[in-house]
Amino acid sequence: MRYSPTTSKTKNAPLALNASYSRKKRLRANLTGYAFISPFVIGFLAFTFIPMLVSLYLSFTKYNLFADPVWIGTDNYVKMFTGDANYLNSVKVTFIYVFVGVPLRLAFALAVAMILNSKSRMVGFYRTIYYLPSIIGGSVAVSIMWRNIFSNEGIVNSALNLLGIPNVSWFGNPNASVFMLVTLSVWQFGSSMLIFLAGLKNISQEMYEAASVDGAGAVPKFFKITLPLLSSVVLFNMIMQTIGAFMTFVPAYIISKGEGGPLGGTMLYSLYLFRQAFMFSNMGYASAMAWIMLLFVGVLTGILFKTSKAWVFYESEGGR
Template sequence: MNTRMKDNLWGYFFIGPFIIGFLAFTFIPILSSLYFSFTSYDLFSSPTWIGLDNFKKMFTEDPRYFQSLKITIIYVFGGVPARLVFALIVAMLLNTASRAVGIYRTMYYMPSLIGGSVAVAIMWRNIFGDDGIVNLALQGLGLDAIRWFGDPTAALWMLIALSVWQFGSSMLIFLAGLKSIPQSYYEAASVDGANFMQKFFSITIPMLSPVILFNMIMQTIAAFMTFVPAFIISKGTGGPLDGTLLYSLYLFKQGFEYFNMGYASAMAWVMLIIIAVLTSIIFATSRFWVHYESEGGR
């Protein structure tokens, strides 16, 4: 056996665990879910082929499906822009020379590390409870307390507030992007008499636009897949009045509560298509607002 073949065998040996894991836990499950989406499958008996019936039911016979889709769209388009704006503001505040800036970055990143956990969802539920700190603060200001768990709209915006609070990962990416912008650009703009807002919209935003595109796509995909906060805060019901019935929560309920795994698989593939279409639209429109310095602009 020659040296090249030995090197190849060692390469296959080290990459083997990844390939096995990818096939066993990603590729094969994906293909299985595609097959199940065309079947009636309750997890306990063999799947029965029913063709497009799951998709027909989804779009013509299931009002809760459209409710979950509407709630998720509001959650995505309400939460993602707010999170990105908040993350950018904090990143700009932290983009300063300070001895404690490392500590500040860690503190602001912590919510993203623990924000999707069960413990934080429970904490959030307590914060917005009838006797929680939010209602106590409102009453202290002379305002009426809000029944966050009795009003579908209030419950949804409570979830959106939690998603905005988890801005740490986006903030760090924005911060890295801000660090890559040459200070000479700002110095030249100052010499020309530009104020802060002119620098922000003429230098910061264009130079940061590729980072904004990346964060927008990643956060949009993550928002569509949000599950734990809605499950914990609504105690698995999606209430009140399906006001927090996010798409992934309804998919879970169909698959593991109602044992309609075939229908849940069909929902998963429709979600994949929706995310793919939305991502494609973002990429298609990016040519009008994303600036790449190496290409001399767009």
């Protein structure tokens, strides 16, 4: 596209194609291109890349925002893994949240997508309805609503009371509270569902017809046709959702009123990072935490890509 102003001319004047002239032209064309992407590049450098470098530096310092940073080497990293039980707890809680929540959410999204893939008159309506929670999904309002639904006097407990079951303190139980966050995340399945739905539409009906002729039931069809042909979509969703889940902050912050309680049961990694940074003014430590998370998510994503060769099926590559 970026050569388009020049191509028409060069076509008509092949003699002008000497080396230096074309280099100049190309440079100008490139500069135009760079000018067009400069808003992103400048924004990326100023608001992402440079802050990242600063945060890398800060992670080796003790910094409370008031006094100048003091270089302390790898102390922050050492403390994280040897001297901070709360940190290890937040890692544990986050792992539960991610490794239970993401598969559940994907399974749920796929199930709903398959239901909505059927041909029915109301399907467009249902698609919209099921997608709604995701639009408002990560927002503060939903978290507050979730807290109210499961609060002591909330609608769930009131319903239980009607059935003669005493109140359950959903968010009050230190071991169960993280699963309340998981259910909230499962409920926000809409965006994965849409992607699954698009993937399902791409699977040719002929395969199913052929399988039916061979006498295959619904279950073999799912495992032999749907899942393999959808595996690339599964991979995409899995990576996006995993990264997103590691960074979950809002529901934990709202539901635990910023404290990650009870007993650190909802202390997700980002929440603990946030508390270290903005409540305890340990900016250096928080930066170190951010880098560990970055490295971990990077490595995990790398592993997912590596293993994907074994289970992801690309039709375009002839099944390799």
